Amino acid sequence: MDKNMNLQQIIDRLNLTILTGPRDFAEIHPEGGYTSDLLSCVMAGAKSNHLWITLQAHLNIVAVAALLEVAAIIITENAKPDAATISKANEQGIILLSTPKQTFEIDGKLWEMGVRIQE
Amino acid sequence: MCPTRTPTEQEKHGRRGRPITDRDANEINRVEELSYDLKVRDVMTAKLFTTTPQASLFDVLELLRLNRISGVPVIQDDELVGIISIEDIVRAMERNDLTELVGQYMTRALATVFNYDSIYKAMQTFAERKVGRLPVVDETNRLVGMITKGDITRGILTALQKDYKEEEVRRYRASHLFEDIISDRTTLVLRYNIKAHDFTHGGNASSNIKRALLRLGADPQIARRCGIAVYEAEMNLIIHTTHGGILKLEVEPHRITMSTTDDGPGISDVNQVLQPGYSTATEQVREMGFGAGMGLVNIKRCVDSMDIESTVGKGTKLIMRIHVPTENFNGRKDG
Numbered sequence: 001m002d003k004n005m006n007l008q009q010i011i012d013r014l015n016l017t018i019l020t021g022p023r024d025f026a027e028i029h030p031e032g033g034y035t036s037d038l039l040s041c042v043m044a045g046a047k048s049n050h051l052w053i054t055l056q057a058h059l060n061i062v063a064v065a066a067l068l069e070v071a072a073i074i075i076t077e078n079a080k081p082d083a084a085t086i087s088k089a090n091e092q093g094i095i096l097l098s099t100p101k102q103t104f105e106i107d108g109k110l111w112e113m114g115v116r117i118q119e
Numbered sequence: 120m121c122p123t124r125t126p127t128e129q130e131k132h133g134r135r136g137r138p139i140t141d142r143d144a145n146e147i148n149r150v151e152e153l154s155y156d157l158k159v160r161d162v163m164t165a166k167l168f169t170t171t172p173q174a175s176l177f178d179v180l181e182l183l184r185l186n187r188i189s190g191v192p193v194i195q196d197d198e199l200v201g202i203i204s205i206e207d208i209v210r211a212m213e214r215n216d217l218t219e220l221v222g223q224y225m226t227r228a229l230a231t232v233f234n235y236d237s238i239y240k241a242m243q244t245f246a247e248r249k250v251g252r253l254p255v256v257d258e259t260n261r262l263v264g265m266i267t268k269g270d271i272t273r274g275i276l277t278a279l280q281k282d283y284k285e286e287e288v289r290r291y292r293a294s295h296l297f298e299d300i301i302s303d304r305t306t307l308v309l310r311y312n313i314k315a316h317d318f319t320h321g322g323n324a325s326s327n328i329k330r331a332l333l334r335l336g337a338d339p340q341i342a343r344r345c346g347i348a349v350y351e352a353e354m355n356l357i358i359h360t361t362h363g364g365i366l367k368l369e370v371e372p373h374r375i376t377m378s379t380t381d382d383g384p385g386i387s388d389v390n391q392v393l394q395p396g397y398s399t400a401t402e403q404v405r406e407m408g409f410g411a412g413m414g415l416v417n418i419k420r421c422v423d424s425m426d427i428e429s430t431v432g433k434g435t436k437l438i439m440r441i442h443v444p445t446e447n448f449n450g451r452k453d454g
Contacts, residue, residue, distance in 0.1 A: 039354075040413035043347050044420065056408045060354075063322020067329060067346040084319070092326070 005029070005114055007072060010051075011097065014109055016074065019081065019096040020089045028095075030071040032117050035107055039064050046070055051115065053103050057081040059088060066092040076103045153278050154271075159241050160234040162274030163255045163264035169194045170203060172222030176211050179203055179221055192254050192262055193225050199254055199262045201225035231256050234263050238271050294336030297372045307335070307370040313356040313379075315363040318407070325350035328368050328377075335370060341441060345375055348421040348439050351414040352379045355437075358404055360384070364434075377422075377439045385431035392427075393419075 008025035011018065018025075034046035035053040039060065046052050048069035054061065057079035065073050072095035075081065081089075081096060089096050099106060168191050170179050182191060183205060190204030203225040211217055211224050230248040232241045234255050244253060245268055255264040297305055309331060311324035329346035333339065349366065356364040356379055364381030386392055393415055400410025419425050422439040429435040 037408045038411035038413070039408045040351065040411040040417055043350065044413060044417050048343070054408075058318075058407055060318060060321045060407065060409075063326060063350065066326055067322065067343075067350055069343075 007095070010110070010113065010115070013113060014074075014099060014101075014106065016097040016099050019075075019086055019098050020094065023095060025095075028071055030115055033107070033110055033115055034070075035103055043068070051110065053106050053110075055079050055103065057085065059085045061085070062088045062092055062094050065089075065094045071095070072097055074099060074106055076101060076106055149279065149282065150275055153275050154239040154242065155237050157238045157274055157278060158234070159232050159236045159238060159255055159266055160264070162238060162270045163234065163266040164270060165264040167192065167262070167265060169262070170221055171195060172200060172220060172225065174221045175217070176203075176208055176219055176221060176224060177217045180208055180217065183208075190252055192265065193221055194262065197261065199229065199231070199256065199260070201227045202229060202252075202254060204252075229254060232266065233258065238274060241266055242268075242271060290334070293334045296335060305371065309368040309370075311353075311366040313353055313363050313366050315357060315360050317357055317363070321354055321357050322350055324353050324366050331368075332370070332375070337375075337443070341375070341443060344421040345377065345441060348418045348441075349377050351418050352377065352437055352439065354409060355379065355414055356381055358400055358409055360435075371443075373443055373445065375441045375443060377441075379437045380434065382434040383432060385433055386427070386429040386435055387431050389427050389429055 006026045007028040007030060010016070010030070011025060029049075030051045031049045032047060033051040033053060034042060036042050036045065037055050039056070042052060042054070042064055046068050049071045050068075051072055051074055052061075052065060052068075052070045053074045053076060055076055057075050058081070061073055061081075062085060074097045076099055078098065078100045080098070086096060168182055168186055168188065170182065170191050170193055172193055172195055179191065183189065190202055192199055193201040193203055201222075203221050207224045207226060208217075211219055216224075230244055230250060231254045232244055234257050241253060245251075252265055252267045254262055255266050257263050292299075296307070309328065311327070313324060314320070325346055328349050329342050332342040332345055337345075345368075349368070353366055356366065360381040361383040362381070364379050367376075367378045367380070369376040369378075391397055394412070395416045396412040398405075398410040398412035404410050415425075415427075418437075418439055421441075423442050424438075424440045426438045427435065
């Protein structure tokens, strides 16, 4: 994939809302992505430094993301994590991003931008 | 002189010198913390050159030049009465006045700091008074030292360097645990009580276990496998058990054993729960993304061996093992 695509560019191009605290997003270079709302599938499929695209917005996504060390979680269709989830994400250094768009559209755009699975 | 002193910020507001909310606490970095913890007396220069109001400016200039300093306090009858700096002497030179006395040109209305003040207080005073050096006095107003911004920078850097060394030592100690403790069989056991239906704390034990393993010097790949396996096991206790259960991690130099024990409800057909996609989770739990029927499948994939023993009405015991290559944990090579 395009080595130059960093998280700041992804946030800008997809017009994502940043739900967690400020970070140097330009320093983060996601190496692929994984899409699922089933946590065990994410556990099995997502790699570290991947983007995780999901509809889930409850507290437990933070623990999953922290164990897998994903680059960020993109929460689709405006699903809103509560304050406890956001504060736990900040505590664990997990980036939460939000979009009103559907998962399919986000996946498609990310793929077009060069965020792909490396063979 | 009255010896009563005003309480420091620290004495008024506790360790960090001012009231701090949880939110602030997250944002305070180590340098800020140090600027409250370090005291003026920790960083000031105590070895002092002084002069008197009766000395000539020429003598002071020689004192400054020989000692490569830019100002000295002026003392009369054991009391600090002013400060004379290179700027004052320049003023005198402009008027060809170097034979004049210090008392004529010194700065009198002096800002001082106490030796027990935090360096944060000293930095504030530097900013407010726009000066480069401050005399330091004790509670009886006796001059005990001088402090410059350079002293503060040096003090913070020294403290940070000490922090860094201490952290290195802690890391070293944790990662050499198994080398340092000699026994026929050394095992480190971590135990976590997991409550049923406690989704709020779901994954906490797994995160702590992963962190502990990294701290002990485990290979990141092994810590990740343990983290995933133990997360699935932890969530099983939360989702499926009647009263929760105990999650246990046993670390040995050559092997990591993770286990969960609960007292019910038990599994009627163990082979069935090992089928990918089989789940007994409720609709409500599935909506949260659990109950994919992949938990035990994931565990199996991550560990070297997995055993389940279960009796309906009594409970379930799940044991997971990962073998550690001998170079891990810097352990004995007796694998």
